[in-house]
Amino acid sequence: MADLFDTAPPSDPAPPAGVRPLADRIRPARLSEVIGQTKVLGPDGPLGAMLGAGSLSSLILWGPPGVGKTTIARLLADETDLAFVQISAIFTGVPDLRKVFEAARLRRTQGRATLLFVDEIHRFNKAQQDSFLPHMEDGTILLVGATTENPSFELNAALMSRAQVVVLERLSLADLELLAQRAERELGRKLPLDAKARDALLEMADGDGRAALNLIEQVAAWKLAGKIDPDTLAQRLNKRAAKYDKSGDEHFNLISALHKSVRGSDPDAALYWLARMLEGGEDPRYLARRITRMAIEDIGLADPAAARHCLDAWALYERLGSPEGELALGQAVIYLALAPKSNAGYAAYKNARAEAKRTGSLMPPAHILNAPTKMMKNQGYGEGYAYDHDATDGFSGQNYFPDGLKRPVLYVPVERGFERELKRRLDWFVSQRLKRGG
Incomplete structure (x- = not known):
């Protein structure tokens, strides 16, 4: 159901008839009247199960604007006979919180518990969030926080451990x-x-x-x-701008959707997510950088031209600007989505970093070290080095890893695109190295 406006506290006089907003006039009176959120409120949902068991715990309601967070919190208080107190983290400071807690404590001595609804709870800093903990633990308040931001990023671990996160979905x-x-x-x-x-x-x-x-x-x-x-x-009517926070969850959700659509070879989906981000006001330069990274991570050497195509699109955007330059980014996304895919180069690099970290103190074998001084020559530097251009087929088969290190296999090419040719070459080098005892 819609989060149908934040109503004034019950002590405030109601607006005259005919002045009340439509949303307030049709606000549900019972949880059964809430439209949407059946996954949460149904008998098998987290809130439905709690109410069915007659035990309500502290909650964090996480969802986009207008999906019912305030309404659900108010109705939870009604259905469990808790006093409903609503505050907003935007307008509430530490002195205000102390007054709220003191009032809840007094109310508890009179035999009634308090459901404290905190809108925009992610806007409280760590110290303010910590101030809720003792009052939650001793039962002074049952906390219901509302947030549009990912709680795992915005709320501290102590608060998260004492409250169940309930995810509300946008209305269909x-x-x-x-x-x-x-x-x-x-x-x-x-x-x-x-x-x-x-x-x-x-x-x-x-x-x-x-x-x-x-x-x-x-x-x-x-x-x-x-x-x-x-x-x-x-x-x-002016069409509402799509909800898009360039520094928040939506930013990371949409770039993830774009990246995975490219990886999944779906040009239509990739273009859609690119357009969603551009329509939301995302910086095209950020998108150009991320698109280029996709070419390296997911196409790699299966199509070496992919990275070049992205760099050209980036340069075209810098030359043309918006909106013309955005077409170049769109074409780059189509190219990447339809290119053969391989993460073998990306995986090989990560493997190499891990191996280097594990064996970082080992010296290169002496035969591949230069010997510019007599002392270095006496120590065997460069001795026995085979110049590959003088070898048959331009390949000596020598060892280039540190002495005593078991040769690791870091790069495993796939049978797709240009990497199929690289695999053929690599297999030949491996066979020759085995023949020559390298």
């Missing part, structure tokens, strides 16, 4: 349609939209129930004859 189009029908019942009339315009309106909400109700309230106020079509709707 079917959920938003149910919300629209509920709004129409409250308004007493149907929205003046044709079928395509209605779908377009719900898509504009982008899974945010609060945003959907705001849009519905705007449309319901229009005085237009006949049904509104998608073009008229688009002219009268």
Whole structure:
């Protein structure tokens, strides 16, 4: 269900009839009325199971805006007969927290526990988060925190260990349609939209129930004859910008989706995620860098031209700027998605780093060391070195690893793209080395 506005505390006077926002007027009175979040609230979901067992623990509600965090917290308090207290981490300091805890302690002596709902809990610093711990442990408060950020990054371990994280999902189009029908019942009339315009309106909400109700309230106020079509709707409403935090979870989620779509050889999906990031305002230079890294990690020597193609696209973007230069990035993404894939070079490099760390003090074999001084020659530097250009087929088969180190196999090419040819060459060198005892 939509996180239908943060309502004023119960002690505040209610706004006059007709002034209350639509979202507030249709706020659910019971958890069974919440639209969406059935995975969480159903009998097999974490909250449904807790309520069924009659035992509610501290919670962190993690999800995007407008999916029901405040509503669910308030209804949990109602259904467990807890006093509901709501604060926002943005506007609450340490002195305010002390007052909240003291009031909860007093309330507890009077026989009633407190559900403390903390909106934007990730905005509290570590010390502020720590201040909740003793009051959670002695039962003074049952904490329900709400956050749009990944709790494992934003909340400290002590708080996380005392609260269960519950993940809320963005509302589906079917959920938003149910919300629209509920709004129409409250308004007493149907929205003046044709079928395509209605779908377009719900898509504009982008899974945010609060945003959907705001849009519905705007449309319901229009005085237009006949049904509104998608073009008229688009002219009268500004499309909401897609939710995208360039420094938060969405940033990392979307670049991961782009990378894995390239790795999975799906150019359409890769282009979609690239476009999502660009539409969200991502720096194209960041994308150019990450795309180039994909060429090294996932295509590698199966197509040596891939990295060059990405560097050219990067240079083209620097020359052309936006929006023209973004087309070059799009073409690079298509090229990478359709290129033969190999991480053999990437894996070989990681293997080499691990081997170097393990054997980092071993000297190179003396025969491949230069001997610019007489003393070094006397110590055997360069003695027995075979100049490969003088050998048959330009290959001497000598050992180049430290003496006494069992020869490791670091690079294992795949049978794809140009790397198939590299594997053929490598297999020949290995066979010759075995023949010559190297």
